[in-house]
Amino acid sequence: xxxxxxxxxxxxxxxxxxxxxxxxxxxxxxxxxxxxxxxxxxxxxxxxxxxxxxxxxxxxxxxxxxxxxxxxxxxxxxxxxxxxxxxxxxxxxxxxxxxxxxxxxxxxxxxxxxxxxxxxxxxxxxxxxxxxxxxxxxxxxxxxxxxxxxxxxxxxxxxxxxxxxxxxxxxxxxxxxxxxxxxxxxxxxxxxxxxxxxxxxxxxxxxxxxxxxxxxxxxxxxxxxxx
Amino acid sequence: xxxxxxxxxxxxxxxxxxxxxxxxxxxxxxxxxxxxxxxxxxxxxxxxxxxxxxxxxxxxxxxxxxxxxxxxxxxxxxxxxxxxxxxxxxxxxxxxxxxxxxxxxxxxxxxxxxxxxxxxxxxxxxxxxxxxxxxxxxxxxxxxxxxxxxxxxxxxxxxxxxxxxxxxxxxxxxxxxxxxxxxxxxxxxxxxxxxxxxxxxxxxxxxxxxxxxxxxxxxxxxxxxxxxxxxxxxxxxxxxxxxxxxxxxxxxxxxxx
Numbered sequence: 425x426x427x428x429x430x431x432x433x434x435x436x437x438x439x440x441x442x443x444x445x446x447x448x449x450x451x452x453x454x455x456x457x458x459x460x461x462x463x464x465x466x467x468x469x470x471x472x473x474x475x476x477x478x479x480x481x482x483x484x485x486x487x488x489x490x491x492x493x494x495x496x497x498x499x500x501x502x503x504x505x506x507x508x509x510x511x512x513x514x515x516x517x518x519x520x521x522x523x524x525x526x527x528x529x530x531x532x533x534x535x536x537x538x539x540x541x542x543x544x545x546x547x548x549x550x551x552x553x554x555x556x557x558x559x560x561x562x563x564x565x566x567x568x569x570x571x572x573x574x575x576x577x578x579x580x581x582x583x584x585x586x587x588x589x590x591x592x593x594x595x596x597x598x599x600x601x602x603x604x605x606x607x608x609x610x611x612x613x614x615x616x617x618x619x620x621x622x623x624x625x626x627x628x629x630x631x632x633x634x635x636x637x638x639x640x641x642x643x644x645x646x647x648x649x650x651x
Numbered sequence: 652x653x654x655x656x657x658x659x660x661x662x663x664x665x666x667x668x669x670x671x672x673x674x675x676x677x678x679x680x681x682x683x684x685x686x687x688x689x690x691x692x693x694x695x696x697x698x699x700x701x702x703x704x705x706x707x708x709x710x711x712x713x714x715x716x717x718x719x720x721x722x723x724x725x726x727x728x729x730x731x732x733x734x735x736x737x738x739x740x741x742x743x744x745x746x747x748x749x750x751x752x753x754x755x756x757x758x759x760x761x762x763x764x765x766x767x768x769x770x771x772x773x774x775x776x777x778x779x780x781x782x783x784x785x786x787x788x789x790x791x792x793x794x795x796x797x798x799x800x801x802x803x804x805x806x807x808x809x810x811x812x813x814x815x816x817x818x819x820x821x822x823x824x825x826x827x828x829x830x831x832x833x834x835x836x837x838x839x840x841x842x843x844x845x846x847x848x849x850x851x852x853x854x855x856x857x858x859x860x861x862x863x864x865x866x867x868x869x870x871x872x873x874x875x876x877x878x879x880x881x882x883x884x885x886x887x888x889x890x891x892x893x894x895x896x897x898x899x900x901x902x903x904x905x906x907x908x
Contacts (some may be wrong), residue, residue, distance in 0.1 A: 468669035476870055506870040513860055514867035516804075518811050531741050538881040548739055567901040574871060646907040 425487065426450040426473055426504070426613075432481035442468045444627060444636040450615060452581060453607045457624035458617045460633035465584055466617045467509075469633070470584040473615065474504035487581070502531060503548070503574030507585040511567035512559075520562075520570055521546065521555040527578040545577040550605060565596030572603065583607070584615040587622060597623075659777055666775045670890040671784025674772050680901040681768045685761050692904050693760050697814035699900075700767055706776050717770035718763055725762060729755040761857065772900075782807050783882050801875055808864070823852050 428448040434441040450456055450473075458466050472484050474493065475491040486503055489496045503522040508514055517523025521542050528538040529563060535589045546552045547571040559567065575583055588604070589597040608614045616624065624630055630647040632640035640647055661667075665676075685696055704714060718725070732755030773781065776812050789799035824834065829849055834845055 455795060471866075476872055500875065501870060501872040504833060505658055506867075508867055508870075509861065512862060513863040516808055516864065516868060517809055522779055522807075522881070526868075526873070527871040529878045529880055530874070532877070532879045534879060535881055535883045538879065542881060559811065560812070560818060578871065580727075 425452060425485075428469075429485070429577070430471070430482035431469075431472060431479050431484060433465075433472065433477060434480045435468075443472075445482070445529065446488045446636075448631070448638065450582065450605050450613060453608070453611050454612050455562060455614045455626070455628045456631060457606075457627035457629070458615065458631045458633060459586040459619055459621070459624060463618065464633040465636040466633055467586050470506070470586060470615060471619055473528070473582070473584050474506050476506070485508045487583060498531075502578050503581045505578055505583040507568075507575055507583065507588055508592055509586045511564070511571045514571045514574065515559040515567060515627055518558065519555070520551065520557050520559065520573075523559065523570060524573045527574055531578065541577045541579070542573075548576055548607075549624035553571045564582065564594075565592050567593065568600055569603070571581040572600075575610070576607070582613040582615060586617045587619070589615065589618070589620065658774065660709065660774045662775065664775070665704045666703055666706045666771070666887075669779045669893065670886050671776050672884065672886070673778075673890045673894045674776055674789055675781075675784050675788055676838075676894060677897050678768045678772050680897050682765055684765045684901050684904040687905055689757070689812055693757060695904065697760075700764065700771070703771060707771065709774060710819075712769065714767055714883065717774075718766050721766060723872055726758050728762060732753070732758055732892075744878055753854060779807065779809050780884075783811075783880060783884055787804060798875065800878055804873075812860075816853065819856060820849060820853055823849050834883065836837065 427447070428446050431443055431448075433443040446469060446544050448467075448628055450470075450518050458469065460466055460611045468477065472479060473486065473489065475484075475486075475494075476494050478492055484491045486500045490501055491497070492499055515523045515624050517526055524545050527596040528541050530628045533541070542555075543552070546555055549570050551566065551573060554566065554570075556564070559570070562570065572588075573584075583606070589600050592600065604616065605626060606615055616627065618624060627644060630642065630644055632641075632647065679694060684692060704711075704868055713873070729783070733751045735751070785806070786799050786803035789797055789802060828834070832845060832848060834842065836842075837845070
């Protein structure tokens, strides 16, 4: 379980907080959608979930581990995978398979295990035949799938995604959404940030943010009837 | 698209399959030998490189492409020696001497060999293998403060982002042209000034990109220091034999004086 407790975050040099007192719990295997206008703090919030940002006030606990404890950062980042908006800046390997291997290599796994995980992760996103391709030869949708494989290779319990369908064509979007639902069915919790209402009707829970606060939270039925 | 300088040329020859460490060592040994070059070594190394080229199934055209960008540099070295090396018997050409001709030719060949051996290395070794090889060669230097793992990650990120930055440069150029910029008009100075309208956005974007890349790497558990590798390097008996042969040949070449 991820537990966010009275989280306040003020960026260095910022005069008003980006997040003002967030309280949130995410269960294992849950599909949580976070929506809200640009600048409402969605991205800042999910960056707290794998210790990329540390709370100014309050606490974030991942399976009982406080993100403020820097010694736990490696373990927390293995459990909570993060997929950012621009896949181009997340792919660091010279080939697709080397990129997927980057995470497991950071976990200091033995070579055989890394190879196994890379193959599995690429198969899981349907990119098995792209292993040797160079990142700059891939389409936007394919790059997105590679960043998903990157995260899967770490064996995460949770995946936080920042607008995973932005700049994709409708077919690519549908493919990514189907994949996310499939992974969720296998037990990986999804924290899906978006401002596209129609993407989140299948979520277990919808969280609506505005100006650094959670203004509405509940099942899609509850939230949409509230609107 | 033609092959760029030293670009990897896929193959499965003995040279391609050699351990990258052996190939790196070979380039270093050839370089050492060549620095003590006289006519004998020039001939010996030429034969050696020709043999390797043949085994690796590279063509002469591949090699020529590797040295072509440096032709002016080679010509300059040769001419400087030809005309400014004074001792020795005079030749039919004014100022030039036969001694200068000999020295110039040997020195020029030295540089050509250095470039060629490095080019054969990169043409027969995948960049990722080359980086693994380099990382392992640097490992013994870690107690001296050389962070071999970080160097390897750094080099591979550079190679990963070069094509991306070139694509971005094209986009910036098109955007500027759409707003009326003409990168061909004017004299050299005017054109150079206009290049700044490409370079400045590119640098700005790269700095912003670097921040995101760093965040993405951290999010995937990257931290400085030791990590493991998917690619394992294992020296086979033939790797050891070839390495031993190279060391012996270099020893003979260097100490025969």
